[in-house]
Amino acid sequence: MTTFRSTSMLLRQAQARVLVVGSGRMGHIRTKALYGNPRIQLCGIVDTNIEQAKSLSELYRTPLFASLEEAISSTATTQLPLDGVVISTPTPTHESLIIEAAQNNLSIFTEKPVDETAHNTSSLFQTCNNQNVNLCCGYQRRFDSSYQALFHQVNSGAIGTPLAASIFFGDHPVPSRQFLLQGGANIISDCSAHDVDFIRWVLQDEVVSVYAVGTSSDDELREKNVIDNATMLLKFSRGTNVTLTLSRGANYGYDQRCEVFGTEGMATVNNIAENSSELANESGLHRPKWQHSFPQRFEAAFAQEMDAFADTLLGGTPWPIKEEDCVEVQRVCDAALESCETSQVVHL
Numbered sequence: 589m590t591t592f593r594s595t596s597m598l599l600r601q602a603q604a605r606v607l608v609v610g611s612g613r614m615g616h617i618r619t620k621a622l623y624g625n626p627r628i629q630l631c632g633i634v635d636t637n638i639e640q641a642k643s644l645s646e647l648y649r650t651p652l653f654a655s656l657e658e659a660i661s662s663t664a665t666t667q668l669p670l671d672g673v674v675i676s677t678p679t680p681t682h683e684s685l686i687i688e689a690a691q692n693n694l695s696i697f698t699e700k701p702v703d704e705t706a707h708n709t710s711s712l713f714q715t716c717n718n719q720n721v722n723l724c725c726g727y728q729r730r731f732d733s734s735y736q737a738l739f740h741q742v743n744s745g746a747i748g749t750p751l752a753a754s755i756f757f758g759d760h761p762v763p764s765r766q767f768l769l770q771g772g773a774n775i776i777s778d779c780s781a782h783d784v785d786f787i788r789w790v791l792q793d794e795v796v797s798v799y800a801v802g803t804s805s806d807d808e809l810r811e812k813n814v815i816d817n818a819t820m821l822l823k824f825s826r827g828t829n830v831t832l833t834l835s836r837g838a839n840y841g842y843d844q845r846c847e848v849f850g851t852e853g854m855a856t857v858n859n860i861a862e863n864s865s866e867l868a869n870e871s872g873l874h875r876p877k878w879q880h881s882f883p884q885r886f887e888a889a890f891a892q893e894m895d896a897f898a899d900t901l902l903g904g905t906p907w908p909i910k911e912e913d914c915v916e917v918q919r920v921c922d923a924a925l926e927s928c929e930t931s932q933v934v935h936l
């Protein structure tokens with residue numbers, strides 16, 4: 589991947605100047621990580637909902653803007669223009685924000701997915717290539733030490749030839765009934781992308797076919813055709829079979845596990861508990877729940893991800909997740925949705 593944005597100029601620069609767009613769940617996580625990184629200067633927060641964003645901008649003593657345009661024009665008048673932007677807004681808004689940032693020569697970090705379709709994802713990479721700016725998509729498993737260890741175990745040959753993988757994505761907390769009944773985000777499009785990206789990376793291989801089935805956890809959801817649990821079966825070109833099971837409701841904590849089984853052994857990523865205590869008594873052994881949700885489980889990985897963005901901005905380090913990764917992940921998710929609707933295997 590080509591790395592853009594006047595790298596030679598930035599090599600001499602100690603801090604990259606970065607703006608966060610979106611002050612919701614991910615915006616809070618990104619702002620905290622950027623603020624705490626000595627190689628980044630947090631230059632402001634943009635949110636269309638100014639009232640909601642005020643407390644975040646006050647907490648990190650950074651300016652607040654109502655639009656990306658306003659932020660760019662305000663910082664352009666200073667001697668130190670922006671280097672990059674972190675887009676943490678809802679997925680349907682990514683396209684226009686990416687185009688606007690690229691047209692203003694800003695390198696971009698965007699939350700996953702870049703866009704909801706493979707076609708648009710490709711065209712946004714094209715726009716950024718044409719403007720000579722980086723488009724870096726966030727798939728934080730690649731920056732998490734447990735998932736990285738599994739990658740190295742599999743790719744060093746420690747488990748021999750991978751034959752199968754079993755992945756579980758149990759979301760926590762369970763979304764509100766109102767969110768689910770209104771359709772919410774489809775569980776496959778919303779929750780499968782991280783693990784599809786990760787397992788493609790681990791296996792260094794491509795998915796050739798997808799079969800997916802969904803189910804509803806109670807009658808009300810079934811009547812409204814709301815799928816809150818799904819299983820995908822992915823067949824890879826070198827023969828590895830992967831099951832990815834997704835659920836909206838792991839009531840015992842955020843449950844994220846991955847096992848890769850091979851001819852010489854098995855590599856596993858397990859969950860992390862809220863703390864390491866254990867109570868033993870006559871009714872058994874009692875341990876705390878798993879960590880609450882993604883902000884806790886991936887806190888360190890999110891910080892690493894922002895540090896890697898600093899590497900790209902300041903040192904020209906290529907972003908590890910490339911256009912073909914983002915496009916392929918989207919194709920697999922689209923195929924799973926199609927399979928779920930048609931009950932057919934979808935060949936890629």
Ligand SMILES: NC(=O)c1ccc[n+]([C@@H]2O[C@H](COP(=O)([O-])OP(=O)(O)OC[C@H]3O[C@@H](n4cnc5c(N)ncnc54)[C@H](O)[C@@H]3O)[C@@H](O)[C@H]2O)c1
Pocket residue numbers: 609610611612613614615634635636637640655656676677678679681699700701726728882
């Ligand atoms: N990496 C992960 O684990 C992870 C987890 C959750 C969400 N996400 C992704 O992060 C993105 C944001 O999700 P979220 O849950 O933080 O959303 P959110 O709804 O909590 O926050 C979104 C914020 O963006 C603001 N906003 C909306 N449109 C805007 C615009 N055009 N310009 C400026 N601000 C705007 C909203 O006012 C809101 O404050 C999504 O793409 C989602 O897929 C990633």
